[in-house]
Amino acid sequence: MPSFRDGDLIDGVSSLDHYHGKVFKITDEAGMPSVTCRNVGHTQQQFDWDCGLSCVLMALDAADVCDAKDSILENLEEICQNEGFGHSTWTIDLCYLLKHYAPRLAFSYTTITLGVDPSYMNQVFYNKILKRDSERVQDRFEQAKAQGVTVLEQRVPIEDIVQHINDAGTCIVLTNANLLSCENCSHFNLSGSGDNTCNTSCFLLRTCGSSAYQGHYVLAVGFDIPKRKIYYRNPTLRDRVCKMSFERFDEARNSYGTDEDLIFVAAVNEE
Numbered sequence: 684m685p686s687f688r689d690g691d692l693i694d695g696v697s698s699l700d701h702y703h704g705k706v707f708k709i710t711d712e713a714g715m716p717s718v719t720c721r722n723v724g725h726t727q728q729q730f731d732w733d734c735g736l737s738c739v740l741m742a743l744d745a746a747d748v749c750d751a752k753d754s755i756l757e758n759l760e761e762i763c764q765n766e767g768f769g770h771s772t773w774t775i776d777l778c779y780l781l782k783h784y785a786p787r788l789a790f791s792y793t794t795i796t797l798g799v800d801p802s803y804m805n806q807v808f809y810n811k812i813l814k815r816d817s818e819r820v821q822d823r824f825e826q827a828k829a830q831g832v833t834v835l836e837q838r839v840p841i842e843d844i845v846q847h848i849n850d851a852g853t854c855i856v857l858t859n860a861n862l863l864s865c866e867n868c869s870h871f872n873l874s875g876s877g878d879n880t881c882n883t884s885c886f887l888l889r890t891c892g893s894s895a896y897q898g899h900y901v902l903a904v905g906f907d908i909p910k911r912k913i914y915y916r917n918p919t920l921r922d923r924v925c926k927m928s929f930e931r932f933d934e935a936r937n938s939y940g941t942d943e944d945l946i947f948v949a950a951v952n953e954e
Contacts, residue, residue: 705721705722705745705747705950706719706720706721706722706950707719707720707721707722707905708849716849716908717907717908717909718905718906718907718908718909719848719849719905719906720904720905720906720914720924721745721848721852721853721904721905721950722745723741723742723744723745723853723902723904723916724741724744725741725916725921725922725923726738726740726741726744726918727918727919727920727921727922728918728919730770732770732771732772733770733772733918734899734900734901734918734919735772735774735776735777735855735857735900736755736759736763736772736777736780737900737918738777738855738900738901738902738916738918739755739777739780739781739855740752740755740756741853741902741916741918742781742852742853742855742902742946742948743755743781743785743788745852745853745902745904745948745950746785746788746852746853746948746949746950746951747950747951748785748788748951751784751785751788754784755780755784762780762784766779766780766783767819768816768819771812771815771816773816773820773823774792774794774855774857774942774944774946775792775820775823775824775827775832775834776820776823777855777900777946778790778792778827778832778834778946779823779830779832781946781948782830782831782832786831787951788948788949788951789948789949789951790833790946790947790948790949791833791834791835791946791947792832792833792834792835792944792945792946792947793834793835793836793837793839793943793944793945793947794834794835794836794942794943794944794945795836795837795838795942795943796836796942797824797834797836798820798821798824799813799816799817799820799821800942801813803940806895806896806940807895807896808895808896808897808898808940809896809940838943839943839945841913841929841932841933844856844903844906844913844945845906845908845913847947848903848904848905848906849906851947851949851950852947852948852949852950853902853903853904853948853950854902854903854945854946854947854948855900855901855902855903855945855946855948856900856901856902856903856915856936856944856945857898857899857900857936857941857942857943857944857945858898858899858900858901858932858935858936858938858941859896859897859898859899859935859936859938859940859941860897860898860899860935861895861896861897862931862934862935862938863899863901863917863925863927863935864927864931864935865917865925865926865927866912866925866926866927867923867924867925867926868920868923868925896938896939896940896941898940898941899919900918901915901916901917901918901925902915902916902918903915904916904924905924911928911929911930912926912927912928912929913926913927913928913929913932914926915927915932
């Protein structure tokens with residue numbers, strides 16, 4: 684049985700006839716993808732620094748690489764120290780983690796900045812960690828090709844994320860938590876009405892104020908093309924799938940501070 688609740692995702696659709704292995708799919712009359720959502724075992728973050736690690740664990744679950752997921756969970760603190768990032772994970776660190784613990788898993792990392800943007804020193808989110816992490820992060824970028832980690836300097840449209848989810852797997856996305864929204868959650872409601880209404884129970888990490896950057900990783904797992912919605916899992920929360928418009932999601936993931944970082948992770952044992 685799926686771990687997500689169909690009613691939360693696709694209005695009025697709950698038939699198991701739409702499942703293909705671990706993937707829920709609906710096609711249009713021409714046979715083109717209309718709605719897709721990947722079934723993922725949820726991992727909730729335990730600390731204020733492990734959202735990226737939690738997304739890696741969820742991506743491994745979606746790819747049926749459960750031995751790697753279990754190994755990381757059982758030895759989390761030791762792995763964080765051995766990998767060198769401790770409690771400060773950058774996207775390149777997540778890539779090395781995937782390479783070291785799931786070496787046969789296909790993935791690629793896209794970003795608009797190869798290395799560390801020194802202008803981030805002026806950002807509250809970065810100014811305490813940039814000096815400490817810059818050398819390690821820069822070294823990892825420089826060694827990526829030799830270590831078998833694919834890093835591409837490019838800007839990615841949301842259509843490519845949708846295509847990857849439909850065809851291949853999940854996507855780890857660095858966002859500005861202050862710009863995330865969710866149409867499924869109901870704890871807190873932002874101002875607005877109609878199509879402009881959105882809810883904010885996904886934003887428990889907001890600590891810097893609405894105008895500041897707050898880096899937060901989420902896992903994109905699905906989409907609804909007719910309604911222009913993206914489905915994602917937020918490790919801040921317990922088991923649920925969140926939903927927001929393509930436009931709002933783009934705003935959150937393309938915010939200054941994210942470098943538009945994405946990790947495209949394949950689902951290896953998809954039926």
